[in-house]
Amino acid sequence: MYAIVEIAGQQFKVAKDQKVFVNRLAGKEGDSITFDKVLLAGNGDDITLGAPVIEGAHVGAKITRHLKGDKVIVFKKKRRKGFRKKNGHRQYLTEISIEDISLKGGKPAAKPAKKATTAGDDLKKIEGVGPKAAEALANAGVDTFAKVAKTSAEELSNILSEASSRLAHLATATWPQQAQLAADGKWDELKELQDKLDGGVEK
Incomplete structure (x- = not known):
């Protein structure tokens, strides 16, 4: 079974036991977290499409580690101006391990400790x-x-x-x-x- 889920503003195709690198999330290593913006889920030939999300569906995961991505060089140049600027950038990332994909009515494999899409404060x-x-x-x-x-x-x-x-x-x-x-x-x-x-x- 696989699902397409939105995590920290980006969409990922995930499956159980898969490890995914996403933009830095709040939480400590070992914390469980749940994402309920599931846009699509598939199991063999059976595909469930959300409008825009699948009601009651969620993806459970665990934070395995926080890290930085590979260095990216950003080089800017203006012709005939003598302007050159070179910067390096390393994105802050979080590695998560997918533990459970559940549709409406399904029983999650592990009770989530946090919910990433709860309506927050102003x-x-x-x-x-x-x-x-x-x-x-x-x-x-x-x-x-x-x-x-x-x-x-x-x-x-x-x-x-x-x-x-x-x-x-x-x-x-x-x-x-x-x-x-x-x-x-x-x-x-x-x-x-x-x-x-x-x-x-x-x-």
């Missing part, structure tokens, strides 16, 4: 987080105040940098603190803190 309420940054965090699985609070500022910066070079400049030092106040419902304290901030850093 992360734009964090000072310094705009729509693009919120989208990048959600695609990486960091889609709630509680998850942001548990993610280090360095890891948040890595997620943003890998999503777009235009997000690399954002200051994330206070994001976990702001997110913890939001997760606890301490909106007055959050507002008091944000009054002292400009772009996520103290004025």
Whole structure:
């Protein structure tokens, strides 16, 4: 049995026991995670097509390791301008092992510990987080105040940098603190803190 599933904004064809490299996901090595954006599933000649996803279907996986991809050289040149710029880039990746593919009514082989597509919080309420940054965090699985609070500022910066070079400049030092106040419902304290901030850093 195989399935086509959306993971972190990309589509993959997966089968049980297959190992897949995807964009960096939140979570530790050994964590179980479930993806419910299953677009198509096939078992021999039987094919189930979603509209756009198959209701009740899910793919269960386990995070095996976090790593960096191979180096890619980015070279820019402008003719007759004398402009040359060379950069190297290594994508942050997560290797996952597919453990279970289940359609509606099926019993999963292992109970998932996390669900990657759960509706998250409005992360734009964090000072310094705009729509693009919120989208990048959600695609990486960091889609709630509680998850942001548990993610280090360095890891948040890595997620943003890998999503777009235009997000690399954002200051994330206070994001976990702001997110913890939001997760606890301490909106007055959050507002008091944000009054002292400009772009996520103290004025």
